[in-house]
Amino acid sequence: MSQDPLAFAQHALQRLPPALRRQERCFAPCAEGLRADGAKGQPLVDFSSNDYLGLAQTGAGGHGHGGASAGGGAGASPLITGLRPIHQQLREALCAWLGREQVFLFPSGFQANVSLLAAVADRHCLVLADRLCHHSLLLGVRAGGATLQRFAHNDLGDLERRLSNGRQKHPGGRLVVVSESLFSMEGTSPDVAGLAGLCGRFGALLVLDEAHALGVLGPLGRGLAWGQPHVHVVVGTFGKALGSGGAMVAVDGVLGDYMLQFCGGYRYSTALAPALAAATLTNLQRLPSLEPERQALLARAQQLRQRLVAMGYPRPPGHGPVVPVLVGDENAAMALQWRLEEAGLLVAAIRSPTVPQGAARLRVVLRLGQPPQAMETLVQTLLAEQHR
Numbered sequence: 563m564s565q566d567p568l569a570f571a572q573h574a575l576q577r578l579p580p581a582l583r584r585q586e587r588c589f590a591p592c593a594e595g596l597r598a599d600g601a602k603g604q605p606l607v608d609f610s611s612n613d614y615l616g617l618a619q620t621g622a623g624g625h626g627h628g629g630a631s632a633g634g635g636a637g638a639s640p641l642i643t644g645l646r647p648i649h650q651q652l653r654e655a656l657c658a659w660l661g662r663e664q665v666f667l668f669p670s671g672f673q674a675n676v677s678l679l680a681a682v683a684d685r686h687c688l689v690l691a692d693r694l695c696h697h698s699l700l701l702g703v704r705a706g707g708a709t710l711q712r713f714a715h716n717d718l719g720d721l722e723r724r725l726s727n728g729r730q731k732h733p734g735g736r737l738v739v740v741s742e743s744l745f746s747m748e749g750t751s752p753d754v755a756g757l758a759g760l761c762g763r764f765g766a767l768l769v770l771d772e773a774h775a776l777g778v779l780g781p782l783g784r785g786l787a788w789g790q791p792h793v794h795v796v797v798g799t800f801g802k803a804l805g806s807g808g809a810m811v812a813v814d815g816v817l818g819d820y821m822l823q824f825c826g827g828y829r830y831s832t833a834l835a836p837a838l839a840a841a842t843l844t845n846l847q848r849l850p851s852l853e854p855e856r857q858a859l860l861a862r863a864q865q866l867r868q869r870l871v872a873m874g875y876p877r878p879p880g881h882g883p884v885v886p887v888l889v890g891d892e893n894a895a896m897a898l899q900w901r902l903e904e905a906g907l908l909v910a911a912i913r914s915p916t917v918p919q920g921a922a923r924l925r926v927v928l929r930l931g932q933p934p935q936a937m938e939t940l941v942q943t944l945l946a947e948q949h950r
């Protein structure tokens with residue numbers, strides 16, 4: 563009997579509720595921020611991108627540090643002929659900035675996470691990951707074949723119970739804990755020293771994804787793992803506050819050689835494009851001069867949280883520039899997104915499966931470069947909607 567090899571796709575699409583269907587839109591950069599639907603759309607202030615410091619628009623586009631002369635592509639894996647002087651310069655700068663011994667560069671954060679977890683957590687491991695960890699981290703655990711348990715979001719008590727059980731069941735087994743330092747849909751951060759302390763007690767390897775925190779949180783924007791040597795592995799992406807693209811994994815000691823010898827996703831993939839390495843280095847070197855603006859951004863994020871509380875919303879947790887406005891219903895969140903867009907603001911509604919069903923929200927991202935009055939427009943538009 564013949565089987566339709568495409569039936570799985572038809573069935574999956576038929577089951578997808580209309581409110582959860584995604585559509586791609588094309589946005590053209592403009593003076594105000596972005597124009598929706600190509601260059602003809604209305605200009606919108608961007609409250610959605612992860613370019614927290616505005617460096618993707620105003621920072622280096624790959625021509626600093628000889629990026630252009632190094633060429634757009636590396637041509638091979640870093641272990642064959644793909645490693646360029648610009649990669650080495652970026653690695654040295656990142657090591658110095660983060661206080662780590664070794665950095666591995668990857669073409670994307672997604673690839674870094676899948677490759678890293680597949681390399682450090684094999685089928686003999688128990689991995690305990692925060693319930694809200696990014697898809698790429700979970701995919702990496704699956705790829706490595708480890709047993710995965712999710713602990714309640716930022717709940718050190720739950721993590722401690724699971725670590726203790728894990729140790730009792732497998733006294734000599736390997737434990738790996740995975741979390742993030744700024745959860746991108748919640749705006750929350752864990753108690754990193756607490757995580758490191760628990761991992762130390764139970765002999766667990768601690769992996770912290772700092773994708774959204776680097777450049778923004780921690781002393782001088784160095785992330786929340788700064789000064790915490792018991793965070794064994796730090797992941798960072800360059801496509802967010804660093805305003806370019808690509809990613810890194812930073813480690814110390816024996817993990818450096820381990821990654822080089824055993825991380826297939828590093829060894830068997832073309833090295834990060836030199837132009838992106840150059841743009842990242844240029845933007846990294848701009849960070850110290852942006853320190854007052856970074857502080858002001860964090861202060862603005864706290865002001866927005868207070869304004870939302872005054873309007874009757876639950877206080878959005880956290881201290882960073884990601885401020886979720888909980889709506890609940892997926893259709894209501896989409897309606898609010900369109901209402902804000904009519905007011906000239908681009909704020910993405912986030913729906914299931916990115917967040918749990920019924921927990922749809924507006925993900926408001928505060929960024930450098932937004933016009934001073936835009937936050938007021940945002941608040942007033944939300945207020946007007948409340949009174950409709």
Ligand SMILES: Cc1ncc(COP(=O)(O)O)c(C=O)c1O
Binds near residue numbers: 670698800801
């Ligand atoms: C926590 C986290 N890790 C990794 C990634 C993937 O990074 P990249 O966009 O560089 O692939 C993201 C992207 O959204 C993320 O939020």
